[in-house]
Each structure stands twice: as structure tokens, then as C-alpha cells.
Amino acid sequence: MHPVTRVKLSFMMFLEFFIWGAWFVTLGTYLLSELSTSATQVGVAFLTQSIGAIAAPFIIGLIADRFFPAQRILGVLHLLGAALLWYASITTDFDTFYPTILVYMVLYMPTLALVNSVSFRQMQDPSKEFPPIRVLGTLGWIVAGLTIGWLNWEQDGNLGLTFRMAAIASAVLGLFSFDLPHTPPVKAAGKATVGDMLGLEAIGLLKNRSYLTFFLASVAICIPLAFYYNFTNPFLNELGMDSAAGKQAMGQMSELLFMLLMPLFFVRLGVKKMLAIGMFAWVVRYVFFAFGDIDTNYWMLIGGIVLHGICYDFFFVTGQIYTDNLAGPRFKSAAQGMITLATYGVGMLIGSLLSGVIVDAFQTSGGGHNWQSVWLIPAGIAAVVLILFLLLFRDRNAGQEATEPQPLNTASGQIKVTSLP
Template identity: 30%
Template sequence: MKIQSTLKIMLFSQYFIWGCWLVTFASYAMGTLKFIGSEVGFIFSSLGLAAVVMPPVVGIIADKWISANRIYIFCHLISAASLYGMSTIADSSAMFWMMLLNAVAYMPTIALSNTISYFSLEKNGQGVLDFPSIRIWGTIGFIIAMWLISFLGFEVSRNQLYIASGASVFLALFSLTLPRVVSSAKSTKTTWLQKTGLDAFVLFRQKNIAVFLLFATLLGSILQITNTFGNPFLHHLAALPGAENSVIARYPSVLLSISQISEVVFILAIPFLMSRLGLKRVILLSMIAWVARFGLFAYGDFTSAIGVSMLLLSMIVYGCAFDFFNVSGSMYMARVAGEEMRASAQGLFMTMVNGFGLYIGSIISGHVIDYFTVNGVQDWSSFWLVFSCYALILAAVFWLVYRGESQESGQVSSASQ
């Protein structure tokens, strides 16, 4: 099998696993297990905790002591076991710890899959420019998984976890066929701070970068809210009188998958917009798109053509909201950091967004939905409007406070200097 085909299968499976449950687990937890919003938010906060700690630790081990392949296989076996364990639990506290175990195992595999891909491509005379056409299969895998779970009627069933667990076992076994990534045991002059990525915190000395990272954390707190609570919300709309005649209401995950499809489209526009508008305006567009994403959710429904159109438009605008921030922010961090700190800067950005931001957002959003719940019935419109207003205020403050890209691009030295 050609190396590109092998990597496509790996990345398809990598994100297929996540797509099986990430978007629909909250519907299972709230609809079947009867967890309340704050319990669901607390459970999902484990993803943020794992994102802060595990990727750099596993990255160091893979670079110096154990091959990335072996760690990758081990992590997916642990992930498979924890996903199965999640299917057997009906207590929210126990579910948090099992989800945390899964996150500790799964989150590092995202970076490891990239490492294996880059190494394999270079070993076969190809380069990083060949990676995007392979990485797109990860998005395809995520979408196919969402469709599968939806069409099988598993959105509120533990069966989604069984399928994800089985896919994890398959990927662990398939990974035995991947080219072995050779770890380097040679001593280097890198410091402990550089190895852990903590040297990137020197970037906070520059006010403009510190302000950007602060806003990155604040915006990161809302990035996963629709992934967590979007599916339960659509199930709520599907149960309302008048929605029974809507075909699309029967398959909420299929509708949500339009969000992932839109990502593929909007990401292509980022280089053009960054060169024409600059970072500040592109990030502002992302924040405004989040205002629209939440606002359209607040007024969308399955009972009218206008309501369905609002839901569809919300899915489409998600690509702009998510990609314009994540990708442009990553590009900005690559420019302002020196070459010796570029990887650490990327790690810092992801830690602020997917670590601290996700943790804060999960906890707060869970309590907000509980606040708008009376006698077990959620007021979803008010819930979404709260975060739409939050994004609007954040956009206004960002425009007033953030001065734009600094001119010291590439001049930031490492912490050791």
C-alpha cells in the first residue's frame, strides 16, 4: 500500500473515533443518563485539562525515548478501553474520571498522528505541502462518523461509544503497518523549559502578544459550546410540536456536519484575507461570525422554512467562526516567534485556546444552561443569546484594545536569552 493511502486511513480513523461521540455524547448524557448541564460541562472540561498537560509531555517522550508509533498504539488501546468504560457508567462523577482518562490518552494522538505523517512523507521523498490533501481525510472521517451515528439512531445511545471503542482498537492494530518513527536519544543543548514548551511564555513580555493570547483564551472558551450542546439543542427542537414533519429534524448530527463541511471551504479563504485585511480584521470577522452562530441558533427551529434556514445558515457560518480564529491565530504565532521557539509558540497558543479556554467554557456553559432550566425544560434561546452577546462584547473590546500586529515579527528570543 502506498504511504499516502496508509496515512489517509490513519487520519480517517483518527478523527472517525472522535466524530462517533464528541458531538452526540451530551445528548446521550442528558437524554438517556439524565445528567444536568453543569455535570455535562464538568465532564467535558476534562478535555481542556488533558490538552494543557499531555501533548507536550508525550511529545518529549516520543522525541527522546520511545518511538511515536508505540506511544500512538498504546494511547489508542487506552482510549478504546476508556470509551468502553464510559458506556458502562451512569454516574456523572465517575464519568468525569473515565472521560479524563480517555482525554489523556486521545488528545496526544492528534499531535502524534501529525508527527507520524510528516516523518513518513519525508522518508518517502515528499514534503509538508503533501500533508493537507492527506489531512482532509481526517475531516471526512469525522463527518462520516457523525452521519453513521445519526442514521443508525445512536445519538442518544451508548452504542456510539461501542463503535468509537472498536474503531480505536482497529486503528491501534492498523498502526502496526505504519513506518516506524525513529526517536532521537542524543543529548542536545535544549533546556528543560524548551523541551516542555514553557520557554514560549516569554512571549507574554510583549504587550501586544499578551493581549492577543488573552483574547484567544476568552474566545477559546466558546469554541466547543456548540459541539457540546448543539446536538441536545437540536433534539429539543425536533421534539417540539410541528417538527415531526421535518426530515432533517430526524438526523441532528447530519445537520451539524454541515459545520465541518463549511470549515473545508472557509479555510481556503484565509491566506487571501490575511494578506488583504490583516490579523485584527480576520479575528474580528471570526468573533462576529460567532455572534451570528449563536444568534441564529437562538431563533432557529424545525417548524418553519425561516427557522430551518436560520439553522442551516448557522452551520455554514461556523466555518468562518472557527477557522478564521484558529488558523489565522496559528499563523500569527508562527510569525511573531523566533525559529527556535516556533513549535513552543504553537503549543502555547493551543494550550490557551484548547486547554484553559475549553476548560473555562465547559464549566461556565454547563452552569448557564442549568440557570435557564425550569422543571427539566431548557430555555435554549436564552442560552444561545447569552453567548451571542458575550461574543459581541468580546468583539467590541477586542477592536478597541488590540492594536494590531506588532512589528517585532520573528524577533522574539527564547527564554534562555
């Protein structure tokens, strides 16, 4: 790859995730403290991510795959997104804010697949060339969190500025996208079925009992995942943690570390143990949050954040590799699309609805929350999913090939995997 192309793709990936991390991490705190919403409304706001994830395959399948170059669609979507984020920053009530952020997420979620498409089409060996570029995305998320903490926007009640910061970055990426390498459609214009766009042609994988177990576990584990993304920042701020968004960036730092160590763990542990350790980490994380505090048990709060690397890499990245290995050459992309729709679409949707209701149910008379009771619920859900997974998952049909990592499918120049850092 030409060095200039590498720099362009890295800058694109940095901005892509900087934009998301700039407002998403502190969204719950912003809504509760500055728009005076209920926790249920916070859950509904985070639900827009799931709606966007469900809509993304239609936008990619109907437009980007068939009619227009990916980099131009990326540019248009981010320019529209910049306007919506700026407008969101000046809204004063939830009834105006919600439809704005809903439309924004419907436009933003497809860009996660588009930046991957643009990247892979420029690579000769994606398994080696993509990770150093993708890691800039995680770095962008980290820088966004550290910036919010450094500027003290959480404590000063200025979280509306996070949307403006994201809007400026979105406008920059929107304009910059038109200078990215040309990435034409990979399919001829024509009729696209709903099944093609949602990856349903890979549904035959569910006939494998162990894969069905993994698939259902993936949906179920995303329910407690929603608790983390939706309410960790409000929880930490309510406890009085300084620069909570900056502290949360340590979760992405641990993700980088465990991503580098994953090949070693794969060889020694295999798929089942990797997935089980990932789910067990969810249980430990929520127990830490339940019993952590700002004084003597402060280490539990930090430990719960740092466990993000194991929670995400050991379960979700391992799951993507496991899916890729079982799918075979014909259905690799379809299988990734199906598991993404199930997790970030269905699983996170259920979790977002449930988490808000539960947090509201444990609100105290003084306006705070009984967080210990709140966090023990996702801990219990994750524990049940782990136990059922250990009892039912056998992986008889995957064989030895599923014990070593393989590069995700890039035959078409795309990877339809939507992932949170």
C-alpha cells in the same frame, strides 16, 4: 512520498478524527437523556478535553520526544483507549462514566500531536503534502456524524453505541499504528523541564502588546466555543431536529471550503480583519441559535452550523499562522504549544464549567430549557471580546510578514497543535 505511505497516513488521520467525532458530538445528549445527568455534569464531562490538553505536553515531552517511536506510543494509547471507550458504553451512572472518560481523554489528546509527528517525518514539503492528508481527518469527523444520523441513534436512545463504534475504530487504529512508518524520538533521552513541555520558552511573545491582545482574546473566545461543542447537539435534539449529528457535520464541510479559500482571504484582508471576522461569526452564530426554531426560522439553525467554517478557520487557523510568523525559527513549536495550552486547556476549561451552570440555570419546569437566554450569553461574551480586540489590537511589530500565510513549523518533524475539526 511513496503512494503506500500516503495511503497509510491518510487512513490513520481518517480514523483519528472518526474516533473523536463518533462520540464527542453527541456526548451532551447522551448524558442528559440516557444517564439523566444535569447540564453542569455535562460541562464537567466535556472538561476532560481540557484536562487532556493540559496533560498532553507532558506525555509528548517526557515519552514520545525522548524515548519511544511515535507510532508505537500511538498504537498503545489507542488500544488502551478502545478498552476504555467500550467500558464507557456499558456504564449506567455518571459517577462511573466520568473517571472512565477522564482517563480516556488524558490518553487520547496526545495522539493528536502524535499523528502529526508521524505524518511530518515522512514529508519532504509538508506545506504541500500535509493538507491533503489532514483533510481526511475532517472527513472522518463528518462520516462519524453522518453515520449516527443515518442509524438514527439519537432518536432511538441508542447513543451508547457511539462509544462502541469509536472503540472498534480505536482498536483498528491501535493495531494499524504498528504498521505505520517508523518515527523515532527526535530528542536525546534526558532531563526535560516543565517550561520546555508547556512551551513557556515562548512567553516572551507576550511582550508584544498586540500579540498579548490576541493571546487573551484566544483564551476568552474559547469560553463561548465550549457552549457550542457542549450543548449544540442537546439543543437541536430538544427542538426536534431529525439527525442532528448529521446536520452538524455541515459545519465541518464548511470548514473544508473556507480552508481552501483562506489564502485568497489572507491576501485581501490581512491578519486583523481575518481574526475580527472570525470572532464576529461567533456572535452571529449564537444569535442565530437564540432566535432559530424548527419551523419558520429553521434556516437560522442551519446557518449557525454552517458558520463553523468561518468561526474556526478565520480565528484559530489564522491565529496559528500569526503565532508562527511572530515566533521566529527558535520558538515556533514552543509558541504553538503555549497557545494550544491557553485555548483548549485554560479557555475551554473555563467555558465547560460556565456553560453547564448556565444551561442548568435556564432549565424550565417541563424539563426543557430556555435556549434563547442560554445562547445570548455566549453571543454577548463573543461580542465583548470582539470589541476589545478591535480597540486594542494594532499588530505594529508583526509587519507585512504576518499578512501572508506561512507553513507551520515542521523543523523537528512535529507540530504540537491540538485542534478540533
